[in-house]
Amino acid sequence: MALRHFGAAAAIAFTVGLSASPASAATEIQWWHAMTGANNDVIVKLATDFNASQSDYKVIPTYKGNYPDTMNAGIAAFRAGNAPHIMQVFEVGTATMMAATGAVKPVYKLMTEAGEKFDPKIYLPAITGYYSTSKGEMLSFPFNSSSTVMWVNLDELKKANVEIPKTWPETFEAAKKLKAAGHDTCGFSGSWVTWVNLEQLSAWHNVPLASKANGLDGFDTVLEFNGPLQVKHLETLVELQKTKTYDYAGRTNTGEGRFTSGECPIYLTSSAFFGNVKAQAKFAFTAVPMPYYPDVKGAPQNSIIGGASLWVMGGKSAEEYKGVAKFLTFLSDTDRQVYIHKASGYLPITKAAYAKAKEEGFYKDQPYLETPLLELTNKEPTENSRGLRLGNMVQLRDVWSEEIEQALAGKKTAKQALDAAVERGNTMLRQFEKTAVK
Amino acid sequence: MQKQAIFQSRLLPYALVAPQLAIVLIFFYWPALQAVVQSFLLQDAFGLSTTFVWFENYIDLFKDAAYFEAIVRTFLFSFAIAVSSLSFALLLAVMADKPLRGSMLYRTLLIWPYAVAPPVVGVLWIFMLHPSLGVLSRYLRNMGIDWNPLLDGDQAAALIILAAAWKQISYNFLFFLAGLQAIPKSVFEAAAIDGARPMRRFWTVTFPLLSPTIFFLLVVNIVYAFFDTFGIIDTMTRGGPGTSTVTLVYKVYSDGLLGGNLGSSAAQSVILMVMVIVLTGIQFRFVERKVTY
Numbered sequence: 001m002a003l004r005h006f007g008a009a010a011a012i013a014f015t016v017g018l019s020a021s022p023a024s025a026a027t028e029i030q031w032w033h034a035m036t037g038a039n040n041d042v043i044v045k046l047a048t049d050f051n052a053s054q055s056d057y058k059v060i061p062t063y064k065g066n067y068p069d070t071m072n073a074g075i076a077a078f079r080a081g082n083a084p085h086i087m088q089v090f091e092v093g094t095a096t097m098m099a100a101t102g103a104v105k106p107v108y109k110l111m112t113e114a115g116e117k118f119d120p121k122i123y124l125p126a127i128t129g130y131y132s133t134s135k136g137e138m139l140s141f142p143f144n145s146s147s148t149v150m151w152v153n154l155d156e157l158k159k160a161n162v163e164i165p166k167t168w169p170e171t172f173e174a175a176k177k178l179k180a181a182g183h184d185t186c187g188f189s190g191s192w193v194t195w196v197n198l199e200q201l202s203a204w205h206n207v208p209l210a211s212k213a214n215g216l217d218g219f220d221t222v223l224e225f226n227g228p229l230q231v232k233h234l235e236t237l238v239e240l241q242k243t244k245t246y247d248y249a250g251r252t253n254t255g256e257g258r259f260t261s262g263e264c265p266i267y268l269t270s271s272a273f274f275g276n277v278k279a280q281a282k283f284a285f286t287a288v289p290m291p292y293y294p295d296v297k298g299a300p301q302n303s304i305i306g307g308a309s310l311w312v313m314g315g316k317s318a319e320e321y322k323g324v325a326k327f328l329t330f331l332s333d334t335d336r337q338v339y340i341h342k343a344s345g346y347l348p349i350t351k352a353a354y355a356k357a358k359e360e361g362f363y364k365d366q367p368y369l370e371t372p373l374l375e376l377t378n379k380e381p382t383e384n385s386r387g388l389r390l391g392n393m394v395q396l397r398d399v400w401s402e403e404i405e406q407a408l409a410g411k412k413t414a415k416q417a418l419d420a421a422v423e424r425g426n427t428m429l430r431q432f433e434k435t436a437v438k
Numbered sequence: 439m440q441k442q443a444i445f446q447s448r449l450l451p452y453a454l455v456a457p458q459l460a461i462v463l464i465f466f467y468w469p470a471l472q473a474v475v476q477s478f479l480l481q482d483a484f485g486l487s488t489t490f491v492w493f494e495n496y497i498d499l500f501k502d503a504a505y506f507e508a509i510v511r512t513f514l515f516s517f518a519i520a521v522s523s524l525s526f527a528l529l530l531a532v533m534a535d536k537p538l539r540g541s542m543l544y545r546t547l548l549i550w551p552y553a554v555a556p557p558v559v560g561v562l563w564i565f566m567l568h569p570s571l572g573v574l575s576r577y578l579r580n581m582g583i584d585w586n587p588l589l590d591g592d593q594a595a596a597l598i599i600l601a602a603a604w605k606q607i608s609y610n611f612l613f614f615l616a617g618l619q620a621i622p623k624s625v626f627e628a629a630a631i632d633g634a635r636p637m638r639r640f641w642t643v644t645f646p647l648l649s650p651t652i653f654f655l656l657v658v659n660i661v662y663a664f665f666d667t668f669g670i671i672d673t674m675t676r677g678g679p680g681t682s683t684v685t686l687v688y689k690v691y692s693d694g695l696l697g698g699n700l701g702s703s704a705a706q707s708v709i710l711m712v713m714v715i716v717l718t719g720i721q722f723r724f725v726e727r728k729v730t731y
Binding site: 100103241255263392398402403408411428431434 | 480481482483484485486487570571588589590591676677678679680681692693695696697698699
């Protein structure tokens with residue numbers, strides 16, 4: 001009996017299912033991403049809104065784990081012949097994706113072929129530059145962008161009678177005073193040790209991280225970050241680590257709780273940290289531009305971005321590409337960009353959206369949300385500050401971190417550590433050059 | 439002869455083992471073969487360009503000082519994990535073997551940690567020993583120990599060994615308990631009548647009779663330390679600080695998946711495979727000989 005009921009129910013469900021499906025099936029567009037929490041909600045809303053706005057295409061977002069997981073899932077899927085249409089890849093994966101000619105469809109090509117209106121000039125060059133060729137052709141579509149800022153615990157600074165520092169020497173002094181005022185385990189710290197202390201530091205002071213415009217002009221780039229500025233900076237950090245005036249907080253962003261808990265009153269990390277700070281910090285806070293060394297000529301220059309972009313994968317049909325192109329146009333809409341900016345704390349990617357957010361008075365109450373934009377647009381980007389394009393970047397960062405850790409632990413001098421980081425990194429870059437598709 | 443007579447058809451036994459064979463072939467031999475093939479290739483992450491390079495990946499590895507460091511480190515880790523986990527488990531097993539009130543409860547509790555997945559073990563220990571979050575690190579600081587595994591490589595290594603050994607204690611405990619209970623009581627009684635004290639009875643009677651179990655567990659623990667500590671390392675230290683917790687398995691992962699260097703990663707897997715084959719070979723030979731004494 002039970003079985004017969006089940007059969008009947010299944011038959012009904014089947015007919016209902018059939019009649020409910022739309023007359024003409026929409027072309028499905030798979031979108032793999034790495035966003036969780038509130039940012040995942042933003043992604044789902046964008047897809048839902050797009051699907052509701054037309055009936056020819058259906059964007060299906062799928063969460064695939066953290067950034068490296070998502071990228072590896074996409075690569076494995078490509079090898080197996082069923083890659084998604086759109087894949088969110090973090091900025092350090094850019095060189096790997098770019099080298100994979102044939103595996104990806106450059107955005108500028110996609111837009112022309114699909115006959116979609118596309119003007120690269122409407123985007124903020126500080127953001128799209130990272131994902132474009134040296135000729136300015138957009139390879140991937142910037143989705144969520146951020147930059148390094150200095151988060152400051154205003155209550156603790158006030159208590160210790162410390163002004164918000166602007167330069168690195170001022171920051172070191174402030175940290176010493178904060179330590180004396182009770183922050184004896186951490187005067188200041190930061191996440192993503194290589195991003196903040198090598199990549200951003202170099203761009204912010206207009207010195208090269210690597211040759212060939214930091215790799216943008218070719219895979220035969222050579223690392224050059226063992227110069228006097230970076231060595232001096234690391235030397236100071238090593239010195240301050242001894243007294244915990246600076247206290248290392250790990251390679252990724254796992255140490256960020258030390259700012260929100262009040263332990264570290266000054267903390268350098270991504271502007272995208274905003275969501276957590278807002279939710280957890282029980283004190284007045286702000287975010288200011290990264291400090292700089294006043295004795296370096298022309299500093300500060302401009303910062304570079306972090307975050308991720310959307311890559312369109314290769315080998316799909318023209319009809320599917322048309323849908324992808326329409327979706328990218330949909331994302332570029334000014335109001336939509338303003339929505340993404342406000343909901344996620346990530347930066348708007350078009351000039352119009354930035355202007356509109358400003359016009360609406362969005363930055364009046366929360367000036368720290370404009371900080372990363374001010375940093376990115378501080379000056380016209382140079383060869384050293386347009387972006388980075390280094391192969392094997394994920395592992396490069398690990399190798400650099402390893403060497404910085406050795407210096408901070410006192411096992412190597414700052415100079416020895418950075419020399420080793422450059423040497424080991426160059427070996428990896430040559431390995432990447434060998435496998436990269438010419 | 440007798441065994442053959444059980445089956446009427448000659449094909450039936452093959453048909454019966456076929457599903458198992460298929461599983462082994464598809465899920466073990468096929469990927470292993472692919473790893474061997476891949477180890478001779480130089481290929482980008484997407485598989486778009488492939489060059490056959492003979493033994494270049496292996497030669498590069500043996501020229502790499504970091505690889506030798508990882509080998510030495512892996513052996514040191516394995517040894518430390520096996521010894522600490524085995525000795526602690528043996529101590530617990532000897533104590534739990536006594537007729538105690540509620541001994542079943544103790545035994546069950548001692549077996550529990552085995553059910554915890556390695557990454558969860560990592561997270562548990564992070565909560566206890568993270569320099570700024572950890573409960574235990576606060577006590578260590580108060581005791582005047584500058585506990586900072588984020589920068590101190592030896593402390594990070596100790597942390598990994600501790601967490602990995604802790605997880606394996608349950609498994610070892612089970613086998614030791616079974617081994618202890620298999621020793622006939624009459625042997626102890628005879629020793630006791632001869633006037634041997636408990637400590638002497640342990641070292642001259644229990645320990646030698648347990649030696650097959652100990653050897654078996656030693657091999658199992660070394661294999662465990664070689665491979666299953668990956669989850670713990672990945673959640674706790676990600677190989678750092680410096681390279682002080684990069685083991686062979688972690689290197690396979692970081693070179694292959696993070697670095698996109700599939701050829702080298704495959705070559706490392708093949709070397710690891712050879713090591714395990716050797717270990718298993720030793721175990722079979724030794725255990726077989728021991729069993730028949």
